Amino acid sequence: MRHPRPPRHIRKRQAALAAAARVIPAVKAKQLFDVFLVLDIEGTCNRGSDFDFPNEIIEFPVCLMAWQDKDVDMRASQLEVVDEFRSFVRPTWRPTLSDFCVELTGISQEQVDSAPTFPEVVEQFESFLTSNGLIDENGERLVRFCWCTDGPFDIRDFIVKQCFISMIPIPHWLKGNVCDVRTLVLQSINRDIKAGKRLSKAYFQSTNRRLLNISTQLEELGLPMFEGRQHSGIDDTRNITRILAELGRRGVPILPNTTVEQNKRWPWMGKRGQVLEEYVK
Template sequence: MARPIVLYDQTNTRNIRTRSVINPTYKKAVVPPTTAPAAPPSTPKSLQPYEKFLVLDVEATCHRGTSFDFPNEIIEFPVSLLQWKDRTENCHASQLEVVGEFRSFVRPTWKPTLSQFCKDLTGITQEQVDIAPTFPEVLARFHKFLVKHGLVDEQTGERRVRFCWCSDGPFDVRDFVVKQCFISNIPIPHWLRGDILDVRLAVNYWLGVQALQRPESGPRDFPRRRSLNIPSQLEVLGLPVFEGRQHCGIDDTRNLAKIVTELARRGVCLLPNTAIEPYRRWQWMGKRGQILEEYCNPQVFR
């Protein structure tokens, strides 16, 4: 029986032995094939300590030339909820399914007018955000979604089941959510804290494991980390091409959910692999939600 692929869990999950397979001293890298080998017909179920997964891919205000240091405001908050179809009593599973979706546009409050660059990139219109709720209102609506699906307690907001956030890279939670909570002058909810599963990193690890398992491979064949966007992740996993519009939050989220589902089918143990600092600060942050515009890129406001 093939051994399941185990990523690493920074939450120190009990009874799970994990190890890193990356050696940063490798000087040569083998580029993974554009099309990954097909998964075995009967992939064994892997130990899966998390019961449900919240796949998130937000869209935020942006201007041409700005970086992740900019005080972006979230303008679309979409989530796909995944849960196991075949999880056993001893927590082994391989089949995920989408059991719920949440989507809301968000009205920015610091700079409420979207740039033309942002509208062209995301497809979001000024009219859509003008009539949308603010971020605290969206979180309140999403809390009801979590309660409805049995993820958190209605009164305390504490987790009722073990679930994991998933995103394409660390940016959605590490940057956009942390910034937005500061701008909105609200604490990050308990259910939005904790480490996340960076799906982009997980796919890259899986590619590396496949390279090491080839008969002719050696330790130096582990590929260096590549930044694979969602269409590239679909391609290397042999999945159908991206469906929908790229940089549309709900379409990105749905395609990302397909990638998480496929990783599980191929025997990957889905665990958090990226730490998030909820109290991270940027230079433009003042006190209690205040944005110091002198520390923002002045070019974008001219």
């Protein structure tokens, strides 16, 4: 999908930020985690629905990133994508996508109709993790890896809801805290501002971090514009990896910073796997 060319004043700002980013040298910092699993889920939705809606996952994309230059002191700066996993997912509670959902995500009804269910995707992804040496046959972690998402929503909301609807436990390898990349970017920018390095649009948005979307994060870090289709799970995920790679290059420690409530519950949750329709708008 082609995006319209931004106005001249925005292009000038992007060029200035990019120039500023280029003069920032790579900094090797101590990095406690070896591997990062970058995830940006797409789920079913209706126009006007919010995070209280019983969304079902319809796209599960993950980019696996690893340090390429980590030394014996655990210091590194070069973070790269080494593998990808992507699967569409067939919803089962409400298998028909809304027109709004199709328009927003670009995912068609035909793509989800022919896709595996979420429990099947979990099995496929476990094989992906095993083949990359991240977990053993029992699902136990073999290396220090961290999940990274744009906000806490993907695991805290989408995963928890989907496991309830699919009547499966949350996989062991999905438990634990998460690196909220949006928060990491905001903290990094605000540190620069306090140090007097530059003024940033993010400074004025810090009271409303929802405004710091993926496109704005790229701009604030002086990176080229969003690549691909926004709200495509795999494209969102790939752009988040660009952000993480730049943060790693700048010496920002990439660590879990968000507590995920694995036992979160919503009013529409009835017995195991049951969605109480009277609570659904």
